[in-house]
Amino acid sequence: MGVTAKDIAAVTPATRDRYVDLLRVASLGTVIAGHWLMAAVSRDGIGNLLAVVPPLQVLTWALQVMPVFFFVGGFSHALSYRSLARRTDGGPLYAAFLRARLQRLLRPTLVFVAVWTATALAAQLFGGGGGRLSGAAFRLVTQPLWFIGIYLAMVALTPPLLRLHERCGWAAFAGLAAAAAAVDLLRFAGGVPYAEFLNFAFVWLAVHQLGFLRADGRIRRPGALAAAGLAAAVALVAYGPYPLSMVGMPGEKVSNMAPPTLALLAHGIWLVGAVELLRAPAGAWLARPRVWRRVVAANGVAMTAFLWHLTAMLAVYAAQLGLGIALPEPAGAAWWAQVPVRFLTAAALTCVLVGLFRRFEAPAASRPGRPGRPGRPTSAGSASRPSSPPPGSGARAALGTVLCLLGVLGLSSTGLGGLLEGHSATLIAFPVTAPAAIGMAIGGWLLVERSGTSRRVRLGG
Template identity: 75%
Template sequence: MTVSARAAAAATPDSRDRYVDLLRVASLAAVVLGHWLMAAVSGDGIGNLLALVPPLQVLTWGLQIMPVFFFVGGFSHALCHRSLERRAQGPVYAAFLRARLRRLLRPTLVFILVWAALAPAVQLTGHGRGGLTGAALRLVTQPLWFIGIYLAVVAFTPPLLRLHDRHGWAVFAALAGAAALVDVLRFALGVPYVEFLNFALVWLAVHQLGFLRADGRLTRPALLAAAGLAGAVLLVAFGPYPLSMVGMPGEKVSNMAPPTLALLCHGLWLVGAVQLLARPATAWLARPRVWRGVVAANGVAMTAFLWHLTAMLGVYAAQLALGLTLPEPATAAWWAQVPLRILAAAALTAALVAAFRRHEAPARDAAHPGSGPAAVLGITLCVLGVLGLSVTGLGGLLEGHTATLIALPVTAPAAIGMALGGLLLVERSGSARRVRLGG
């Protein structure tokens, strides 16, 4: 049974931290808007506006707010896991994974399967090898990297939460220190492959700040923001780190892939900044109409994120199909079309959300026998599958195109199979006892 946004908003308990829900929506919305702005599309393919106009890269210090999503995730995961421990008897790892991943994995796999069906049809028509269509088949799965990393962070939550309960800030300090050491080994000593460790260390450190917020221990947000911003500025000014906080085509060093110490500092200043806004934002969210809007947006946020690039590419494809000329990116004519393109992409995204939103709806907890090891194997397969598809794309689906995930060769069909198999294991790994979930 689907609960309306109005009913869900009216039933919100006074104890709920509404600001966290706003941050979740706002962070994903900023990413969507940033992607729509960055895409420099022409008839020959898809470029990056920030690479064409390098001074605009400073905007990523405001628009790259994905760290806020991981911070919010840490807060919510702490509440969920602790709620399960209070209500359940015995280990709760499998039930925790299933509770946190259902709403994420189901819409993700629907998106993957729809595009996996479309991609061969496009290739068979002969339009999938080059130009805009070929670039689209490579680009459309790239945002899955975020979901893959987030899945891994969820899997590490229970052990890291236990460490947090014992050692508090020391756990964050250890993760941040390890991330810094990785960059020293990478840039100063040239140790190969060590940089990939920061895919875990940087995002887990930001996630750990969410645990601290859940315990009310982020008491000096101004100091956190100032220290993070100063660190990021110094690292970019005097270190080997680029200005952009998102990846740029052709650059030797990216702050995102793998994440760097500069990105971690960027995350610290963002977390401090949003904490400074918590009190006025919470008062604003007390208005019924505002809160209903946030509840409604939260109910479809992941679906919108998954399909927003499809919508943007659909807008450009429609322009080409209608015989409309695509202006050269970054020209006056191109900028003049930006508001119209964003409105059209938003409208098409809304249509796609209407079509697929039911897959994001929370599901009842089903009683399935299972075990913690099955949950671990399932989440591992999901992470590898989703990340694998983000690097392979769907452009070479029929040819068996292979890409490298860290040091492992992977194909799109294999990645899809791993993701589907992982979801099945996660679904069957919950406690046989029905448990009321919190958080």
């Protein structure tokens, strides 16, 4: 019998920072709700509600919470890497860290890609993929994968940047923020081609670095941080070349998201300060057993829900069309009236999809009958001992991570339409096709999975 969320919640150590788990769930949940709200689907295709009603773009200052997820990632990666370093008895630590962190991320992602690739191929082979709506769906469904590609980079760069943080503290964050500002100067003032793509690294790494500072208890004045970030974001949007929306808009010349800008970094800083201000009251709420059980349960399926939430939304619109129910004009009175029904139906379908695919998110070591399963206590002498990879596997795992990163980002850019026609998109400065992107992702995953587990790891104590 499998271990339940109740079992895991019951053995949660008192030292665990439960608020971080809540932030992870809440940030992904907000992104999902934002995507459902922004999708303006009509018979002519899939648009963006924020383009239909531009004043609503101010909502992105609350709904664009992906910086919070990267902030939480920095915190978790710092703790995970340090814990693994304490337990590793020699051997390449880097490969062990990459493999441990990526397993739970890559498995459900590749299953998602496999299912949608098979669907896209079937639609193309049997003539069902040429419609305007279906074509838009095959492009849309992979777009959120950009987040997973960037997150892979955060994992890969954690060890060197954590060492930099331990030496320099806030100065390491300041250096990354300064680099992001310099990139925008080269982009907007200097007109340097392709310079803007460097901010895919600098902006998100700076937010990630704030997670390291959080892990060491060095964010002591969150109110000042929130105020400074908000003031900077407002000033940059009001007086600089930055748009109001903190998410990408169709047809815009400048996006705060792709590539990310200094304005998005300022937005992330104020969000980090704001969520830190809520830390104490949330802690008392999370101490309630029922609340904590729900957070644990949601954390166990958060990535699966994120991957499949657009599938659920598209299924709602497809059912509407299949039943002959007219799609109302986006942002009209009838459209807004249908929003609660669409949300509830999409949420129900997402739960069904999570039930089907959640098994791929569970780490191998956490499945029934495997050593280390939560709820199966063992003594210190008989506890399961993880392994660390043999020499040389660090480079292999790093190469695999880079291939996965490029593959996932490439697939996010190309979508899954036109698989048999060789449809391509530009990834930074290079053309990439969906089959090539899928090949890179699978090849990278195999390299990470086969990075080896020959050296034993001793338990601390």
